[in-house]
Amino acid sequence: MTENIHIENSNWRLRKGQIIAARQMTATEKWFDIKLEDGDLDHEPGQFVQVELYGVGEAPISVCSSPTKRGSFELTVRAAGRLTKHMHSLGKGDWLGIRGPFGKPFPVKLMTGNDLLFVAGGLGIAPLRSLINYVMDNRREFGKVDILLGCKTPTDMLFGDEIKAWQKRLDVNFSCTVDRTAPDWKGNVGLITSLIPGVTINPEKTFGVVVGPPIMYKFVIAELLKKNLPERQIILSLERHMKCGMGKCGHCQIDHPKNYYCCKDGPTFTYEEVKESKKL
Numbered sequence: 001m002t003e004n005i006h007i008e009n010s011n012w013r014l015r016k017g018q019i020i021a022a023r024q025m026t027a028t029e030k031w032f033d034i035k036l037e038d039g040d041l042d043h044e045p046g047q048f049v050q051v052e053l054y055g056v057g058e059a060p061i062s063v064c065s066s067p068t069k070r071g072s073f074e075l076t077v078r079a080a081g082r083l084t085k086h087m088h089s090l091g092k093g094d095w096l097g098i099r100g101p102f103g104k105p106f107p108v109k110l111m112t113g114n115d116l117l118f119v120a121g122g123l124g125i126a127p128l129r130s131l132i133n134y135v136m137d138n139r140r141e142f143g144k145v146d147i148l149l150g151c152k153t154p155t156d157m158l159f160g161d162e163i164k165a166w167q168k169r170l171d172v173n174f175s176c177t178v179d180r181t182a183p184d185w186k187g188n189v190g191l192i193t194s195l196i197p198g199v200t201i202n203p204e205k206t207f208g209v210v211v212g213p214p215i216m217y218k219f220v221i222a223e224l225l226k227k228n229l230p231e232r233q234i235i236l237s238l239e240r241h242m243k244c245g246m247g248k249c250g251h252c253q254i255d256h257p258k259n260y261y262c263c264k265d266g267p268t269f270t271y272e273e274v275k276e277s278k279k280l
Contacts, residue, residue: 014052017098020072022091025158028078029123030088031064035072036098043067044105045131046237046268051075051083052097059083060263062127062237063101066134076126076158104268106131106235111207115143117199119220121150121192121212125158127237127267128211132166139171146199149176150192150212154185173199192216196223203228211237221271234271238262 021033041049043063052058059081065074079085090096108131116135120128135142147166151157157176166174175195177188188195192212201208208224210217217236224234238254254260254277260269 011102012099014097014099017096019090019092019094019096024088025076026156028080029158030077030079032075032077032087032090033072034075034096034098040070041067041073041098041101043073043101043130045108045134046106046127047101047103048127048267049073049075049098049100050102051087052099053083053086054097056086057083058097058099060102062130062267064126064129066130066137068134068137076123078123103263104266106209106237106268108134111235112141113143113205115202115206116145117201117206117208117224118145118147119192119196119208119210119212119224120148121216121220122152122156123158124210124212124216124237125149128209129159129162131209133162136172143205144173145171146173146201147175148192148195148199149174150178150195150216151176152179154178154182175199191219193219193223196220196227199227201227201229203230203233207233207235209235209237214238231272231275232270236269236271236274237267238269238274 016037017034018037019032020035023031025031041063044067048060048062050058051061061075061077063073064076077084077087079088118128118132132147135145149163157163163174163176166172175188175198177190177192177195178185179191181189206229208229210220212220221234254262254274260266260274
């Protein structure tokens with residue numbers, strides 16, 4: 001028990017990280033590649049870090065790179081609050097503080113050997129990208145892979161070059177849709193739920209992994225249940241307003257009989273675990 005406490009607390013040690021690359025992806029999202037001064041982050045897909053800027057504050061941000069990438073890790077940051085807006089002013093060579101990794105990751109070992117259906121909405125592709133790239137780097141360990149992506153408009157799409165690579169792979173089925181079209185858009189127009197009926201799955205050996213805005217979950221889950229996917233095989237990464245990252249401040253408490261905290265009990269859950277929540 002003492003050893004476990006030590007390991008858990010060691011993640012709260014502030015580590016110095018330097019931005020080695022940065023790129024504005026959309027009007028509101030910016031990508032960062034960060035190298036820690038003292039080694040690798042050693043995260044698992046689905047986990048997050050606490051980013052600290054001296055004099056500004058601290059905020060939790062999902063890691064969007066696979067742990068198979070060594071030497072640095074990646075974050076995709078939406079300018080939504082004081083700290084994240086300040087991060088958008090940073091670039092190559094700037095330093096920041098990193099604590100973590102934290103949170104319950106995606107159940108990679110449980111999913112190994114099974115088919116995977118990834119459903120990402122908007123910025124949800126960022127934390128899901130960590131798992132997708134892990135699967136791509138260990139492709140032989142998994143069965144059929146389907147990736148469904150939904151965006152508001154074509155200009156809101158993140159990781160365009162990688163998406164083009166996924167589209168070209170023969171061992172991946174990729175589909176994308178947008179809510180509102182554009183003159184040069186030749187793909188599907190409609191909600192992401194419109195893509196699910198066209199996917200063929202074997203419910204006994206398929207895991208559905210869903211990440212996106214809260215309003216999306218109810219409708220995507222309903223479509224997956226129509227496919228007879230078991231509740232325990234629907235994996236969600238929930239979005240809540242996390243502050244402290246350690247289950248003390250109460251900001252990310254989930255309205256559920258078990259009083260889950262998104263930061264320490266999640267952010268990943270099975271639908272079976274959280275279906276009694278009034279708000280997903």
